[in-house]
Amino acid sequence: MELELKKDRFDAYEAGGELTLTQEETAETIVPDYCPDIARIIDTEGRVYLHSRELRDGKAEVSGTVRVTVLYTPDGESGVRTLEFAMPFSAESDAKAMPECVTLLAETEPEFLETRALNPRKVFTHCKLVTRLTGYRRTETEVCADVETEDAGLCIEKRQETQHTTALTHILEKDFTFSGELDLSPGRDGAAEILCSRVAGTVTETKTVGSKLILKGLFTVSLLYRSPEGACCSASGELPFSQVMEAEGDAEGASASVRLQLTGADIQVDGDQEGRKISVTLYLHAAALLRQERDVTLLCDLYSTAYDLTYDAKPLQLCGFAQTLSRRQNVRETLEIGVVAESILSLSAVPGAVSVSREGGSVTLRTVVAIRALYLDEGGAALAAERSVDVSCQLELPEDCRVCARAFCAEEPQGTLGDRGIEVRFPVEFRVEAASRKKRVCVATAKISSDTPKDLTGAPSLVLRCKGEQESLWDLAKRYNTTIPAILSANGLESEEEVPAEKLLLIPRKRA
Template sequence: MELELCKETYSCYEALPPLVETREQSTETIVPDYCPDIARIVEGSGCLFVRSREIADGRVSVSGSLRMTLLYIADGSGGLKSFSYTLPVEETLDGRLREGCTEASVSGCVSALEVRALNPRKIMTRAAVELTVTPYCAAQLTACGDVTQRAENGIETLCETQEVSIIKALRSKDFVFSDDLVLSSSKEPAAELLRESASVRTTECRLIGGKIILKGVVCVEVLYLSESGTICSAAAELPFSQIVEGVEDADENTSAEAMLCLTGAELRIGGESGDARTISAKLFLHAFVVLRQRLCLRCITDLYSTSCDLSAQMQTLELCGGVETVTQEQNVREQIETGVEVSAVLCAEVHFGSVSLVQEESTANVRCTAILRVLYLDEGGAPLMVERRTEVAARIAVPEGCTAAVRSVTACEVSAAATADGIEVRFPALFTLECTRRCRCACLCALKAEPQQESGGRQPTLVLRAMGAQERLWDLAKAYRTTVAEILTANELSAEADAPGGEMLLIPCRR
């Protein structure tokens, strides 16, 4: 007959391996009528905004835009001019999602960018955008920790308790954040914005009650013309906080981790005050939050009966034993030769391209490509841009038994200074790894009991047997259809730890 099992079932999500897709596109763009002709391109830069993702019928569709800004020297006047234009980003990953996937996190970066002039009124843009999609499937974790009719059927069970981590819930929120970048007294007031860039990172994510408290900073950098016509730059980190709905039954065993991405940005001079020393920023962001819960899972890993024959069906559970975040900062110093004398550095930025990770036991070797771009003035005051790609490597210690994956690589506090033969760029590269501990556990999933078959011949009621080096009292009790308690009683032992290794034990047998 089929026996009823005591099972615990947890609704959760399973994170699938990330899907990486690179979209390359070439686009011709006409210079707007209000802009003068192009004499020389100084720089083309782009800011990626991922606005939406839709999942249906085994595919995920991602849409966004690459907002480009072209800095150039105008024909005739020789002054520095700029204009912005937008390239659409549309990507569909068809047939690559497992059935049941309902959510996905999306991140992206510009891995390659080139802008050149076809003629004074037309430009060609070649861009490669790398999108990383992490799908999440609804799942259930079921474990059996007991048998309902255990005593009536003389069933003995061996249980194992595993501490595991499950993805309890996923939350997302779109929000708008506004703040002002105030120019220092040493900076000239702004008359015209030439170029702006923004990036975002998470600084804190924690649960208070059923609410998720999310904190982060937006790094904003602007290049502008002052009222006197001087080319100037300014940068600031704008902090923000946001409340995201969590789960009602969150406790001390529940934690949250967040991923932020920009969905749009608007910067203008003056804001409501009209002050030329104020750059108003309106930033549109998307937060994707993963809520994890630690719990203890009780699993029956072995069983037998002293009074009936059992037919057990076991399953192997693939479990996440826990997730740890490991960070390491690597200081990078790069000398860039310009070929001309540098009179001033306007601004410098660092973006990271492809990242690779090779794990050797408890060490992760991470390599990534850092793309350095510096705007500067030569000895004659002409604006120029230099780009350099360099490899950044780090050896990062990984907790024992964990498998590491790169969550992010970021650079903050980028500094650049003119040297005798070019420009020296310094920045700390912050590597963030997600280290997951995986484990397997056998667990009972179905059980049948039948009357014990009578065996012919006489059966002993007591056996003398030595316990082997790798044996447990459980193994002896199962082999002779008795119980551990009866073996301990027969040998006047209080606990299994008192059992003498290699010596004879009295083992009572069931007839």
């Protein structure tokens, strides 16, 4: 007779493919007629805007543009001028690199960006891009939790265990537009023209209420601008934002990991405010991974003391450990510039990819941070300096967990002029997602020969023996066709925890 089993099903996502793609893009750009000739290139900035991400039969494709800003000294003029242009790019994986994946998350960053002048009216730009792709597929986990029978005559003994697991239950995506105004402080000159800008977004708070994810954060906007008098100035500020993302089904109590990706930006001087207000419009794509914790009951083993019972078991993999954490490292470095600087115009610190190494439970995270400074020398000429520094941090995690980490510099770097150059101070935040899976076995199907009782002829009615070091009372009860309550009762014990390994136990055979 086939036993009816109580089954529990739940859906989740799992990573079905992870890839890192690198590519190089080059472009020759003509300086527009309205721009003066180039005398000397000072620096090059680049922002990546991702426009599309698609999955087609297991193949991942992304496309976007690198918005390049070249700062240069004009020929025959003083001050700093800017040249802006877009470099389109696309990246794709091999066919079937993301099998059965239904959602694609992508991040693209410039690892290298350089522009040189071919002549006063033409520049050559070389860019190396790194694209990180993660595909997720839907999975259905089915577990047997119990035996659906009320027939006490079958004398079925069952072993169940409760496992705590964490599942990636929702992946939310949303495109949204943010608009705000940045006020220049009273001590700064007004702005006539934005030369270049940087934007960093940080999510500071997340909360799930029913089917809604509420997130709050800050956009840090850094500006380099030209004043009406022609001076080169810098400013920065923070703009708070909030968004609501909708989930299918209940997500109450889920923990969220949110990634923000710029898809465009428009930062301009508000002409009606005498250059004291900066209009900021950002176009973004938000992706949120929601994880929910739950307790799962597994039917691990069963037998009958009255009839022959057989079953088939299947292996299960459950997420036994999942943690999202942050570690901050404060960095202080000196950029040696070789000249006497008059003032600092702007500073940036951009971390690269994070490498993960481990020894036992000790995990070391490392990244290379590119530090760049734009400054004025004693003669008022704009110059740039850069340096790469290694930043690392250590943390303790279970040995068998998988670690994924990213690094950010969400706060504006601070700098001071010193005898040796420019001292730069900034925090690097490592955001870590760690998870490990545990293997378990669960009953899948079971049959009992209810028409034929067990033949216990010759089996002893009483056994006297100790419990082995690797044995449990369940093992003894199943082996000698009895039950755990019967063993405890025969030995005057209240629970399994009271049974020492060296104690002789009376093991009575259960009568059908």
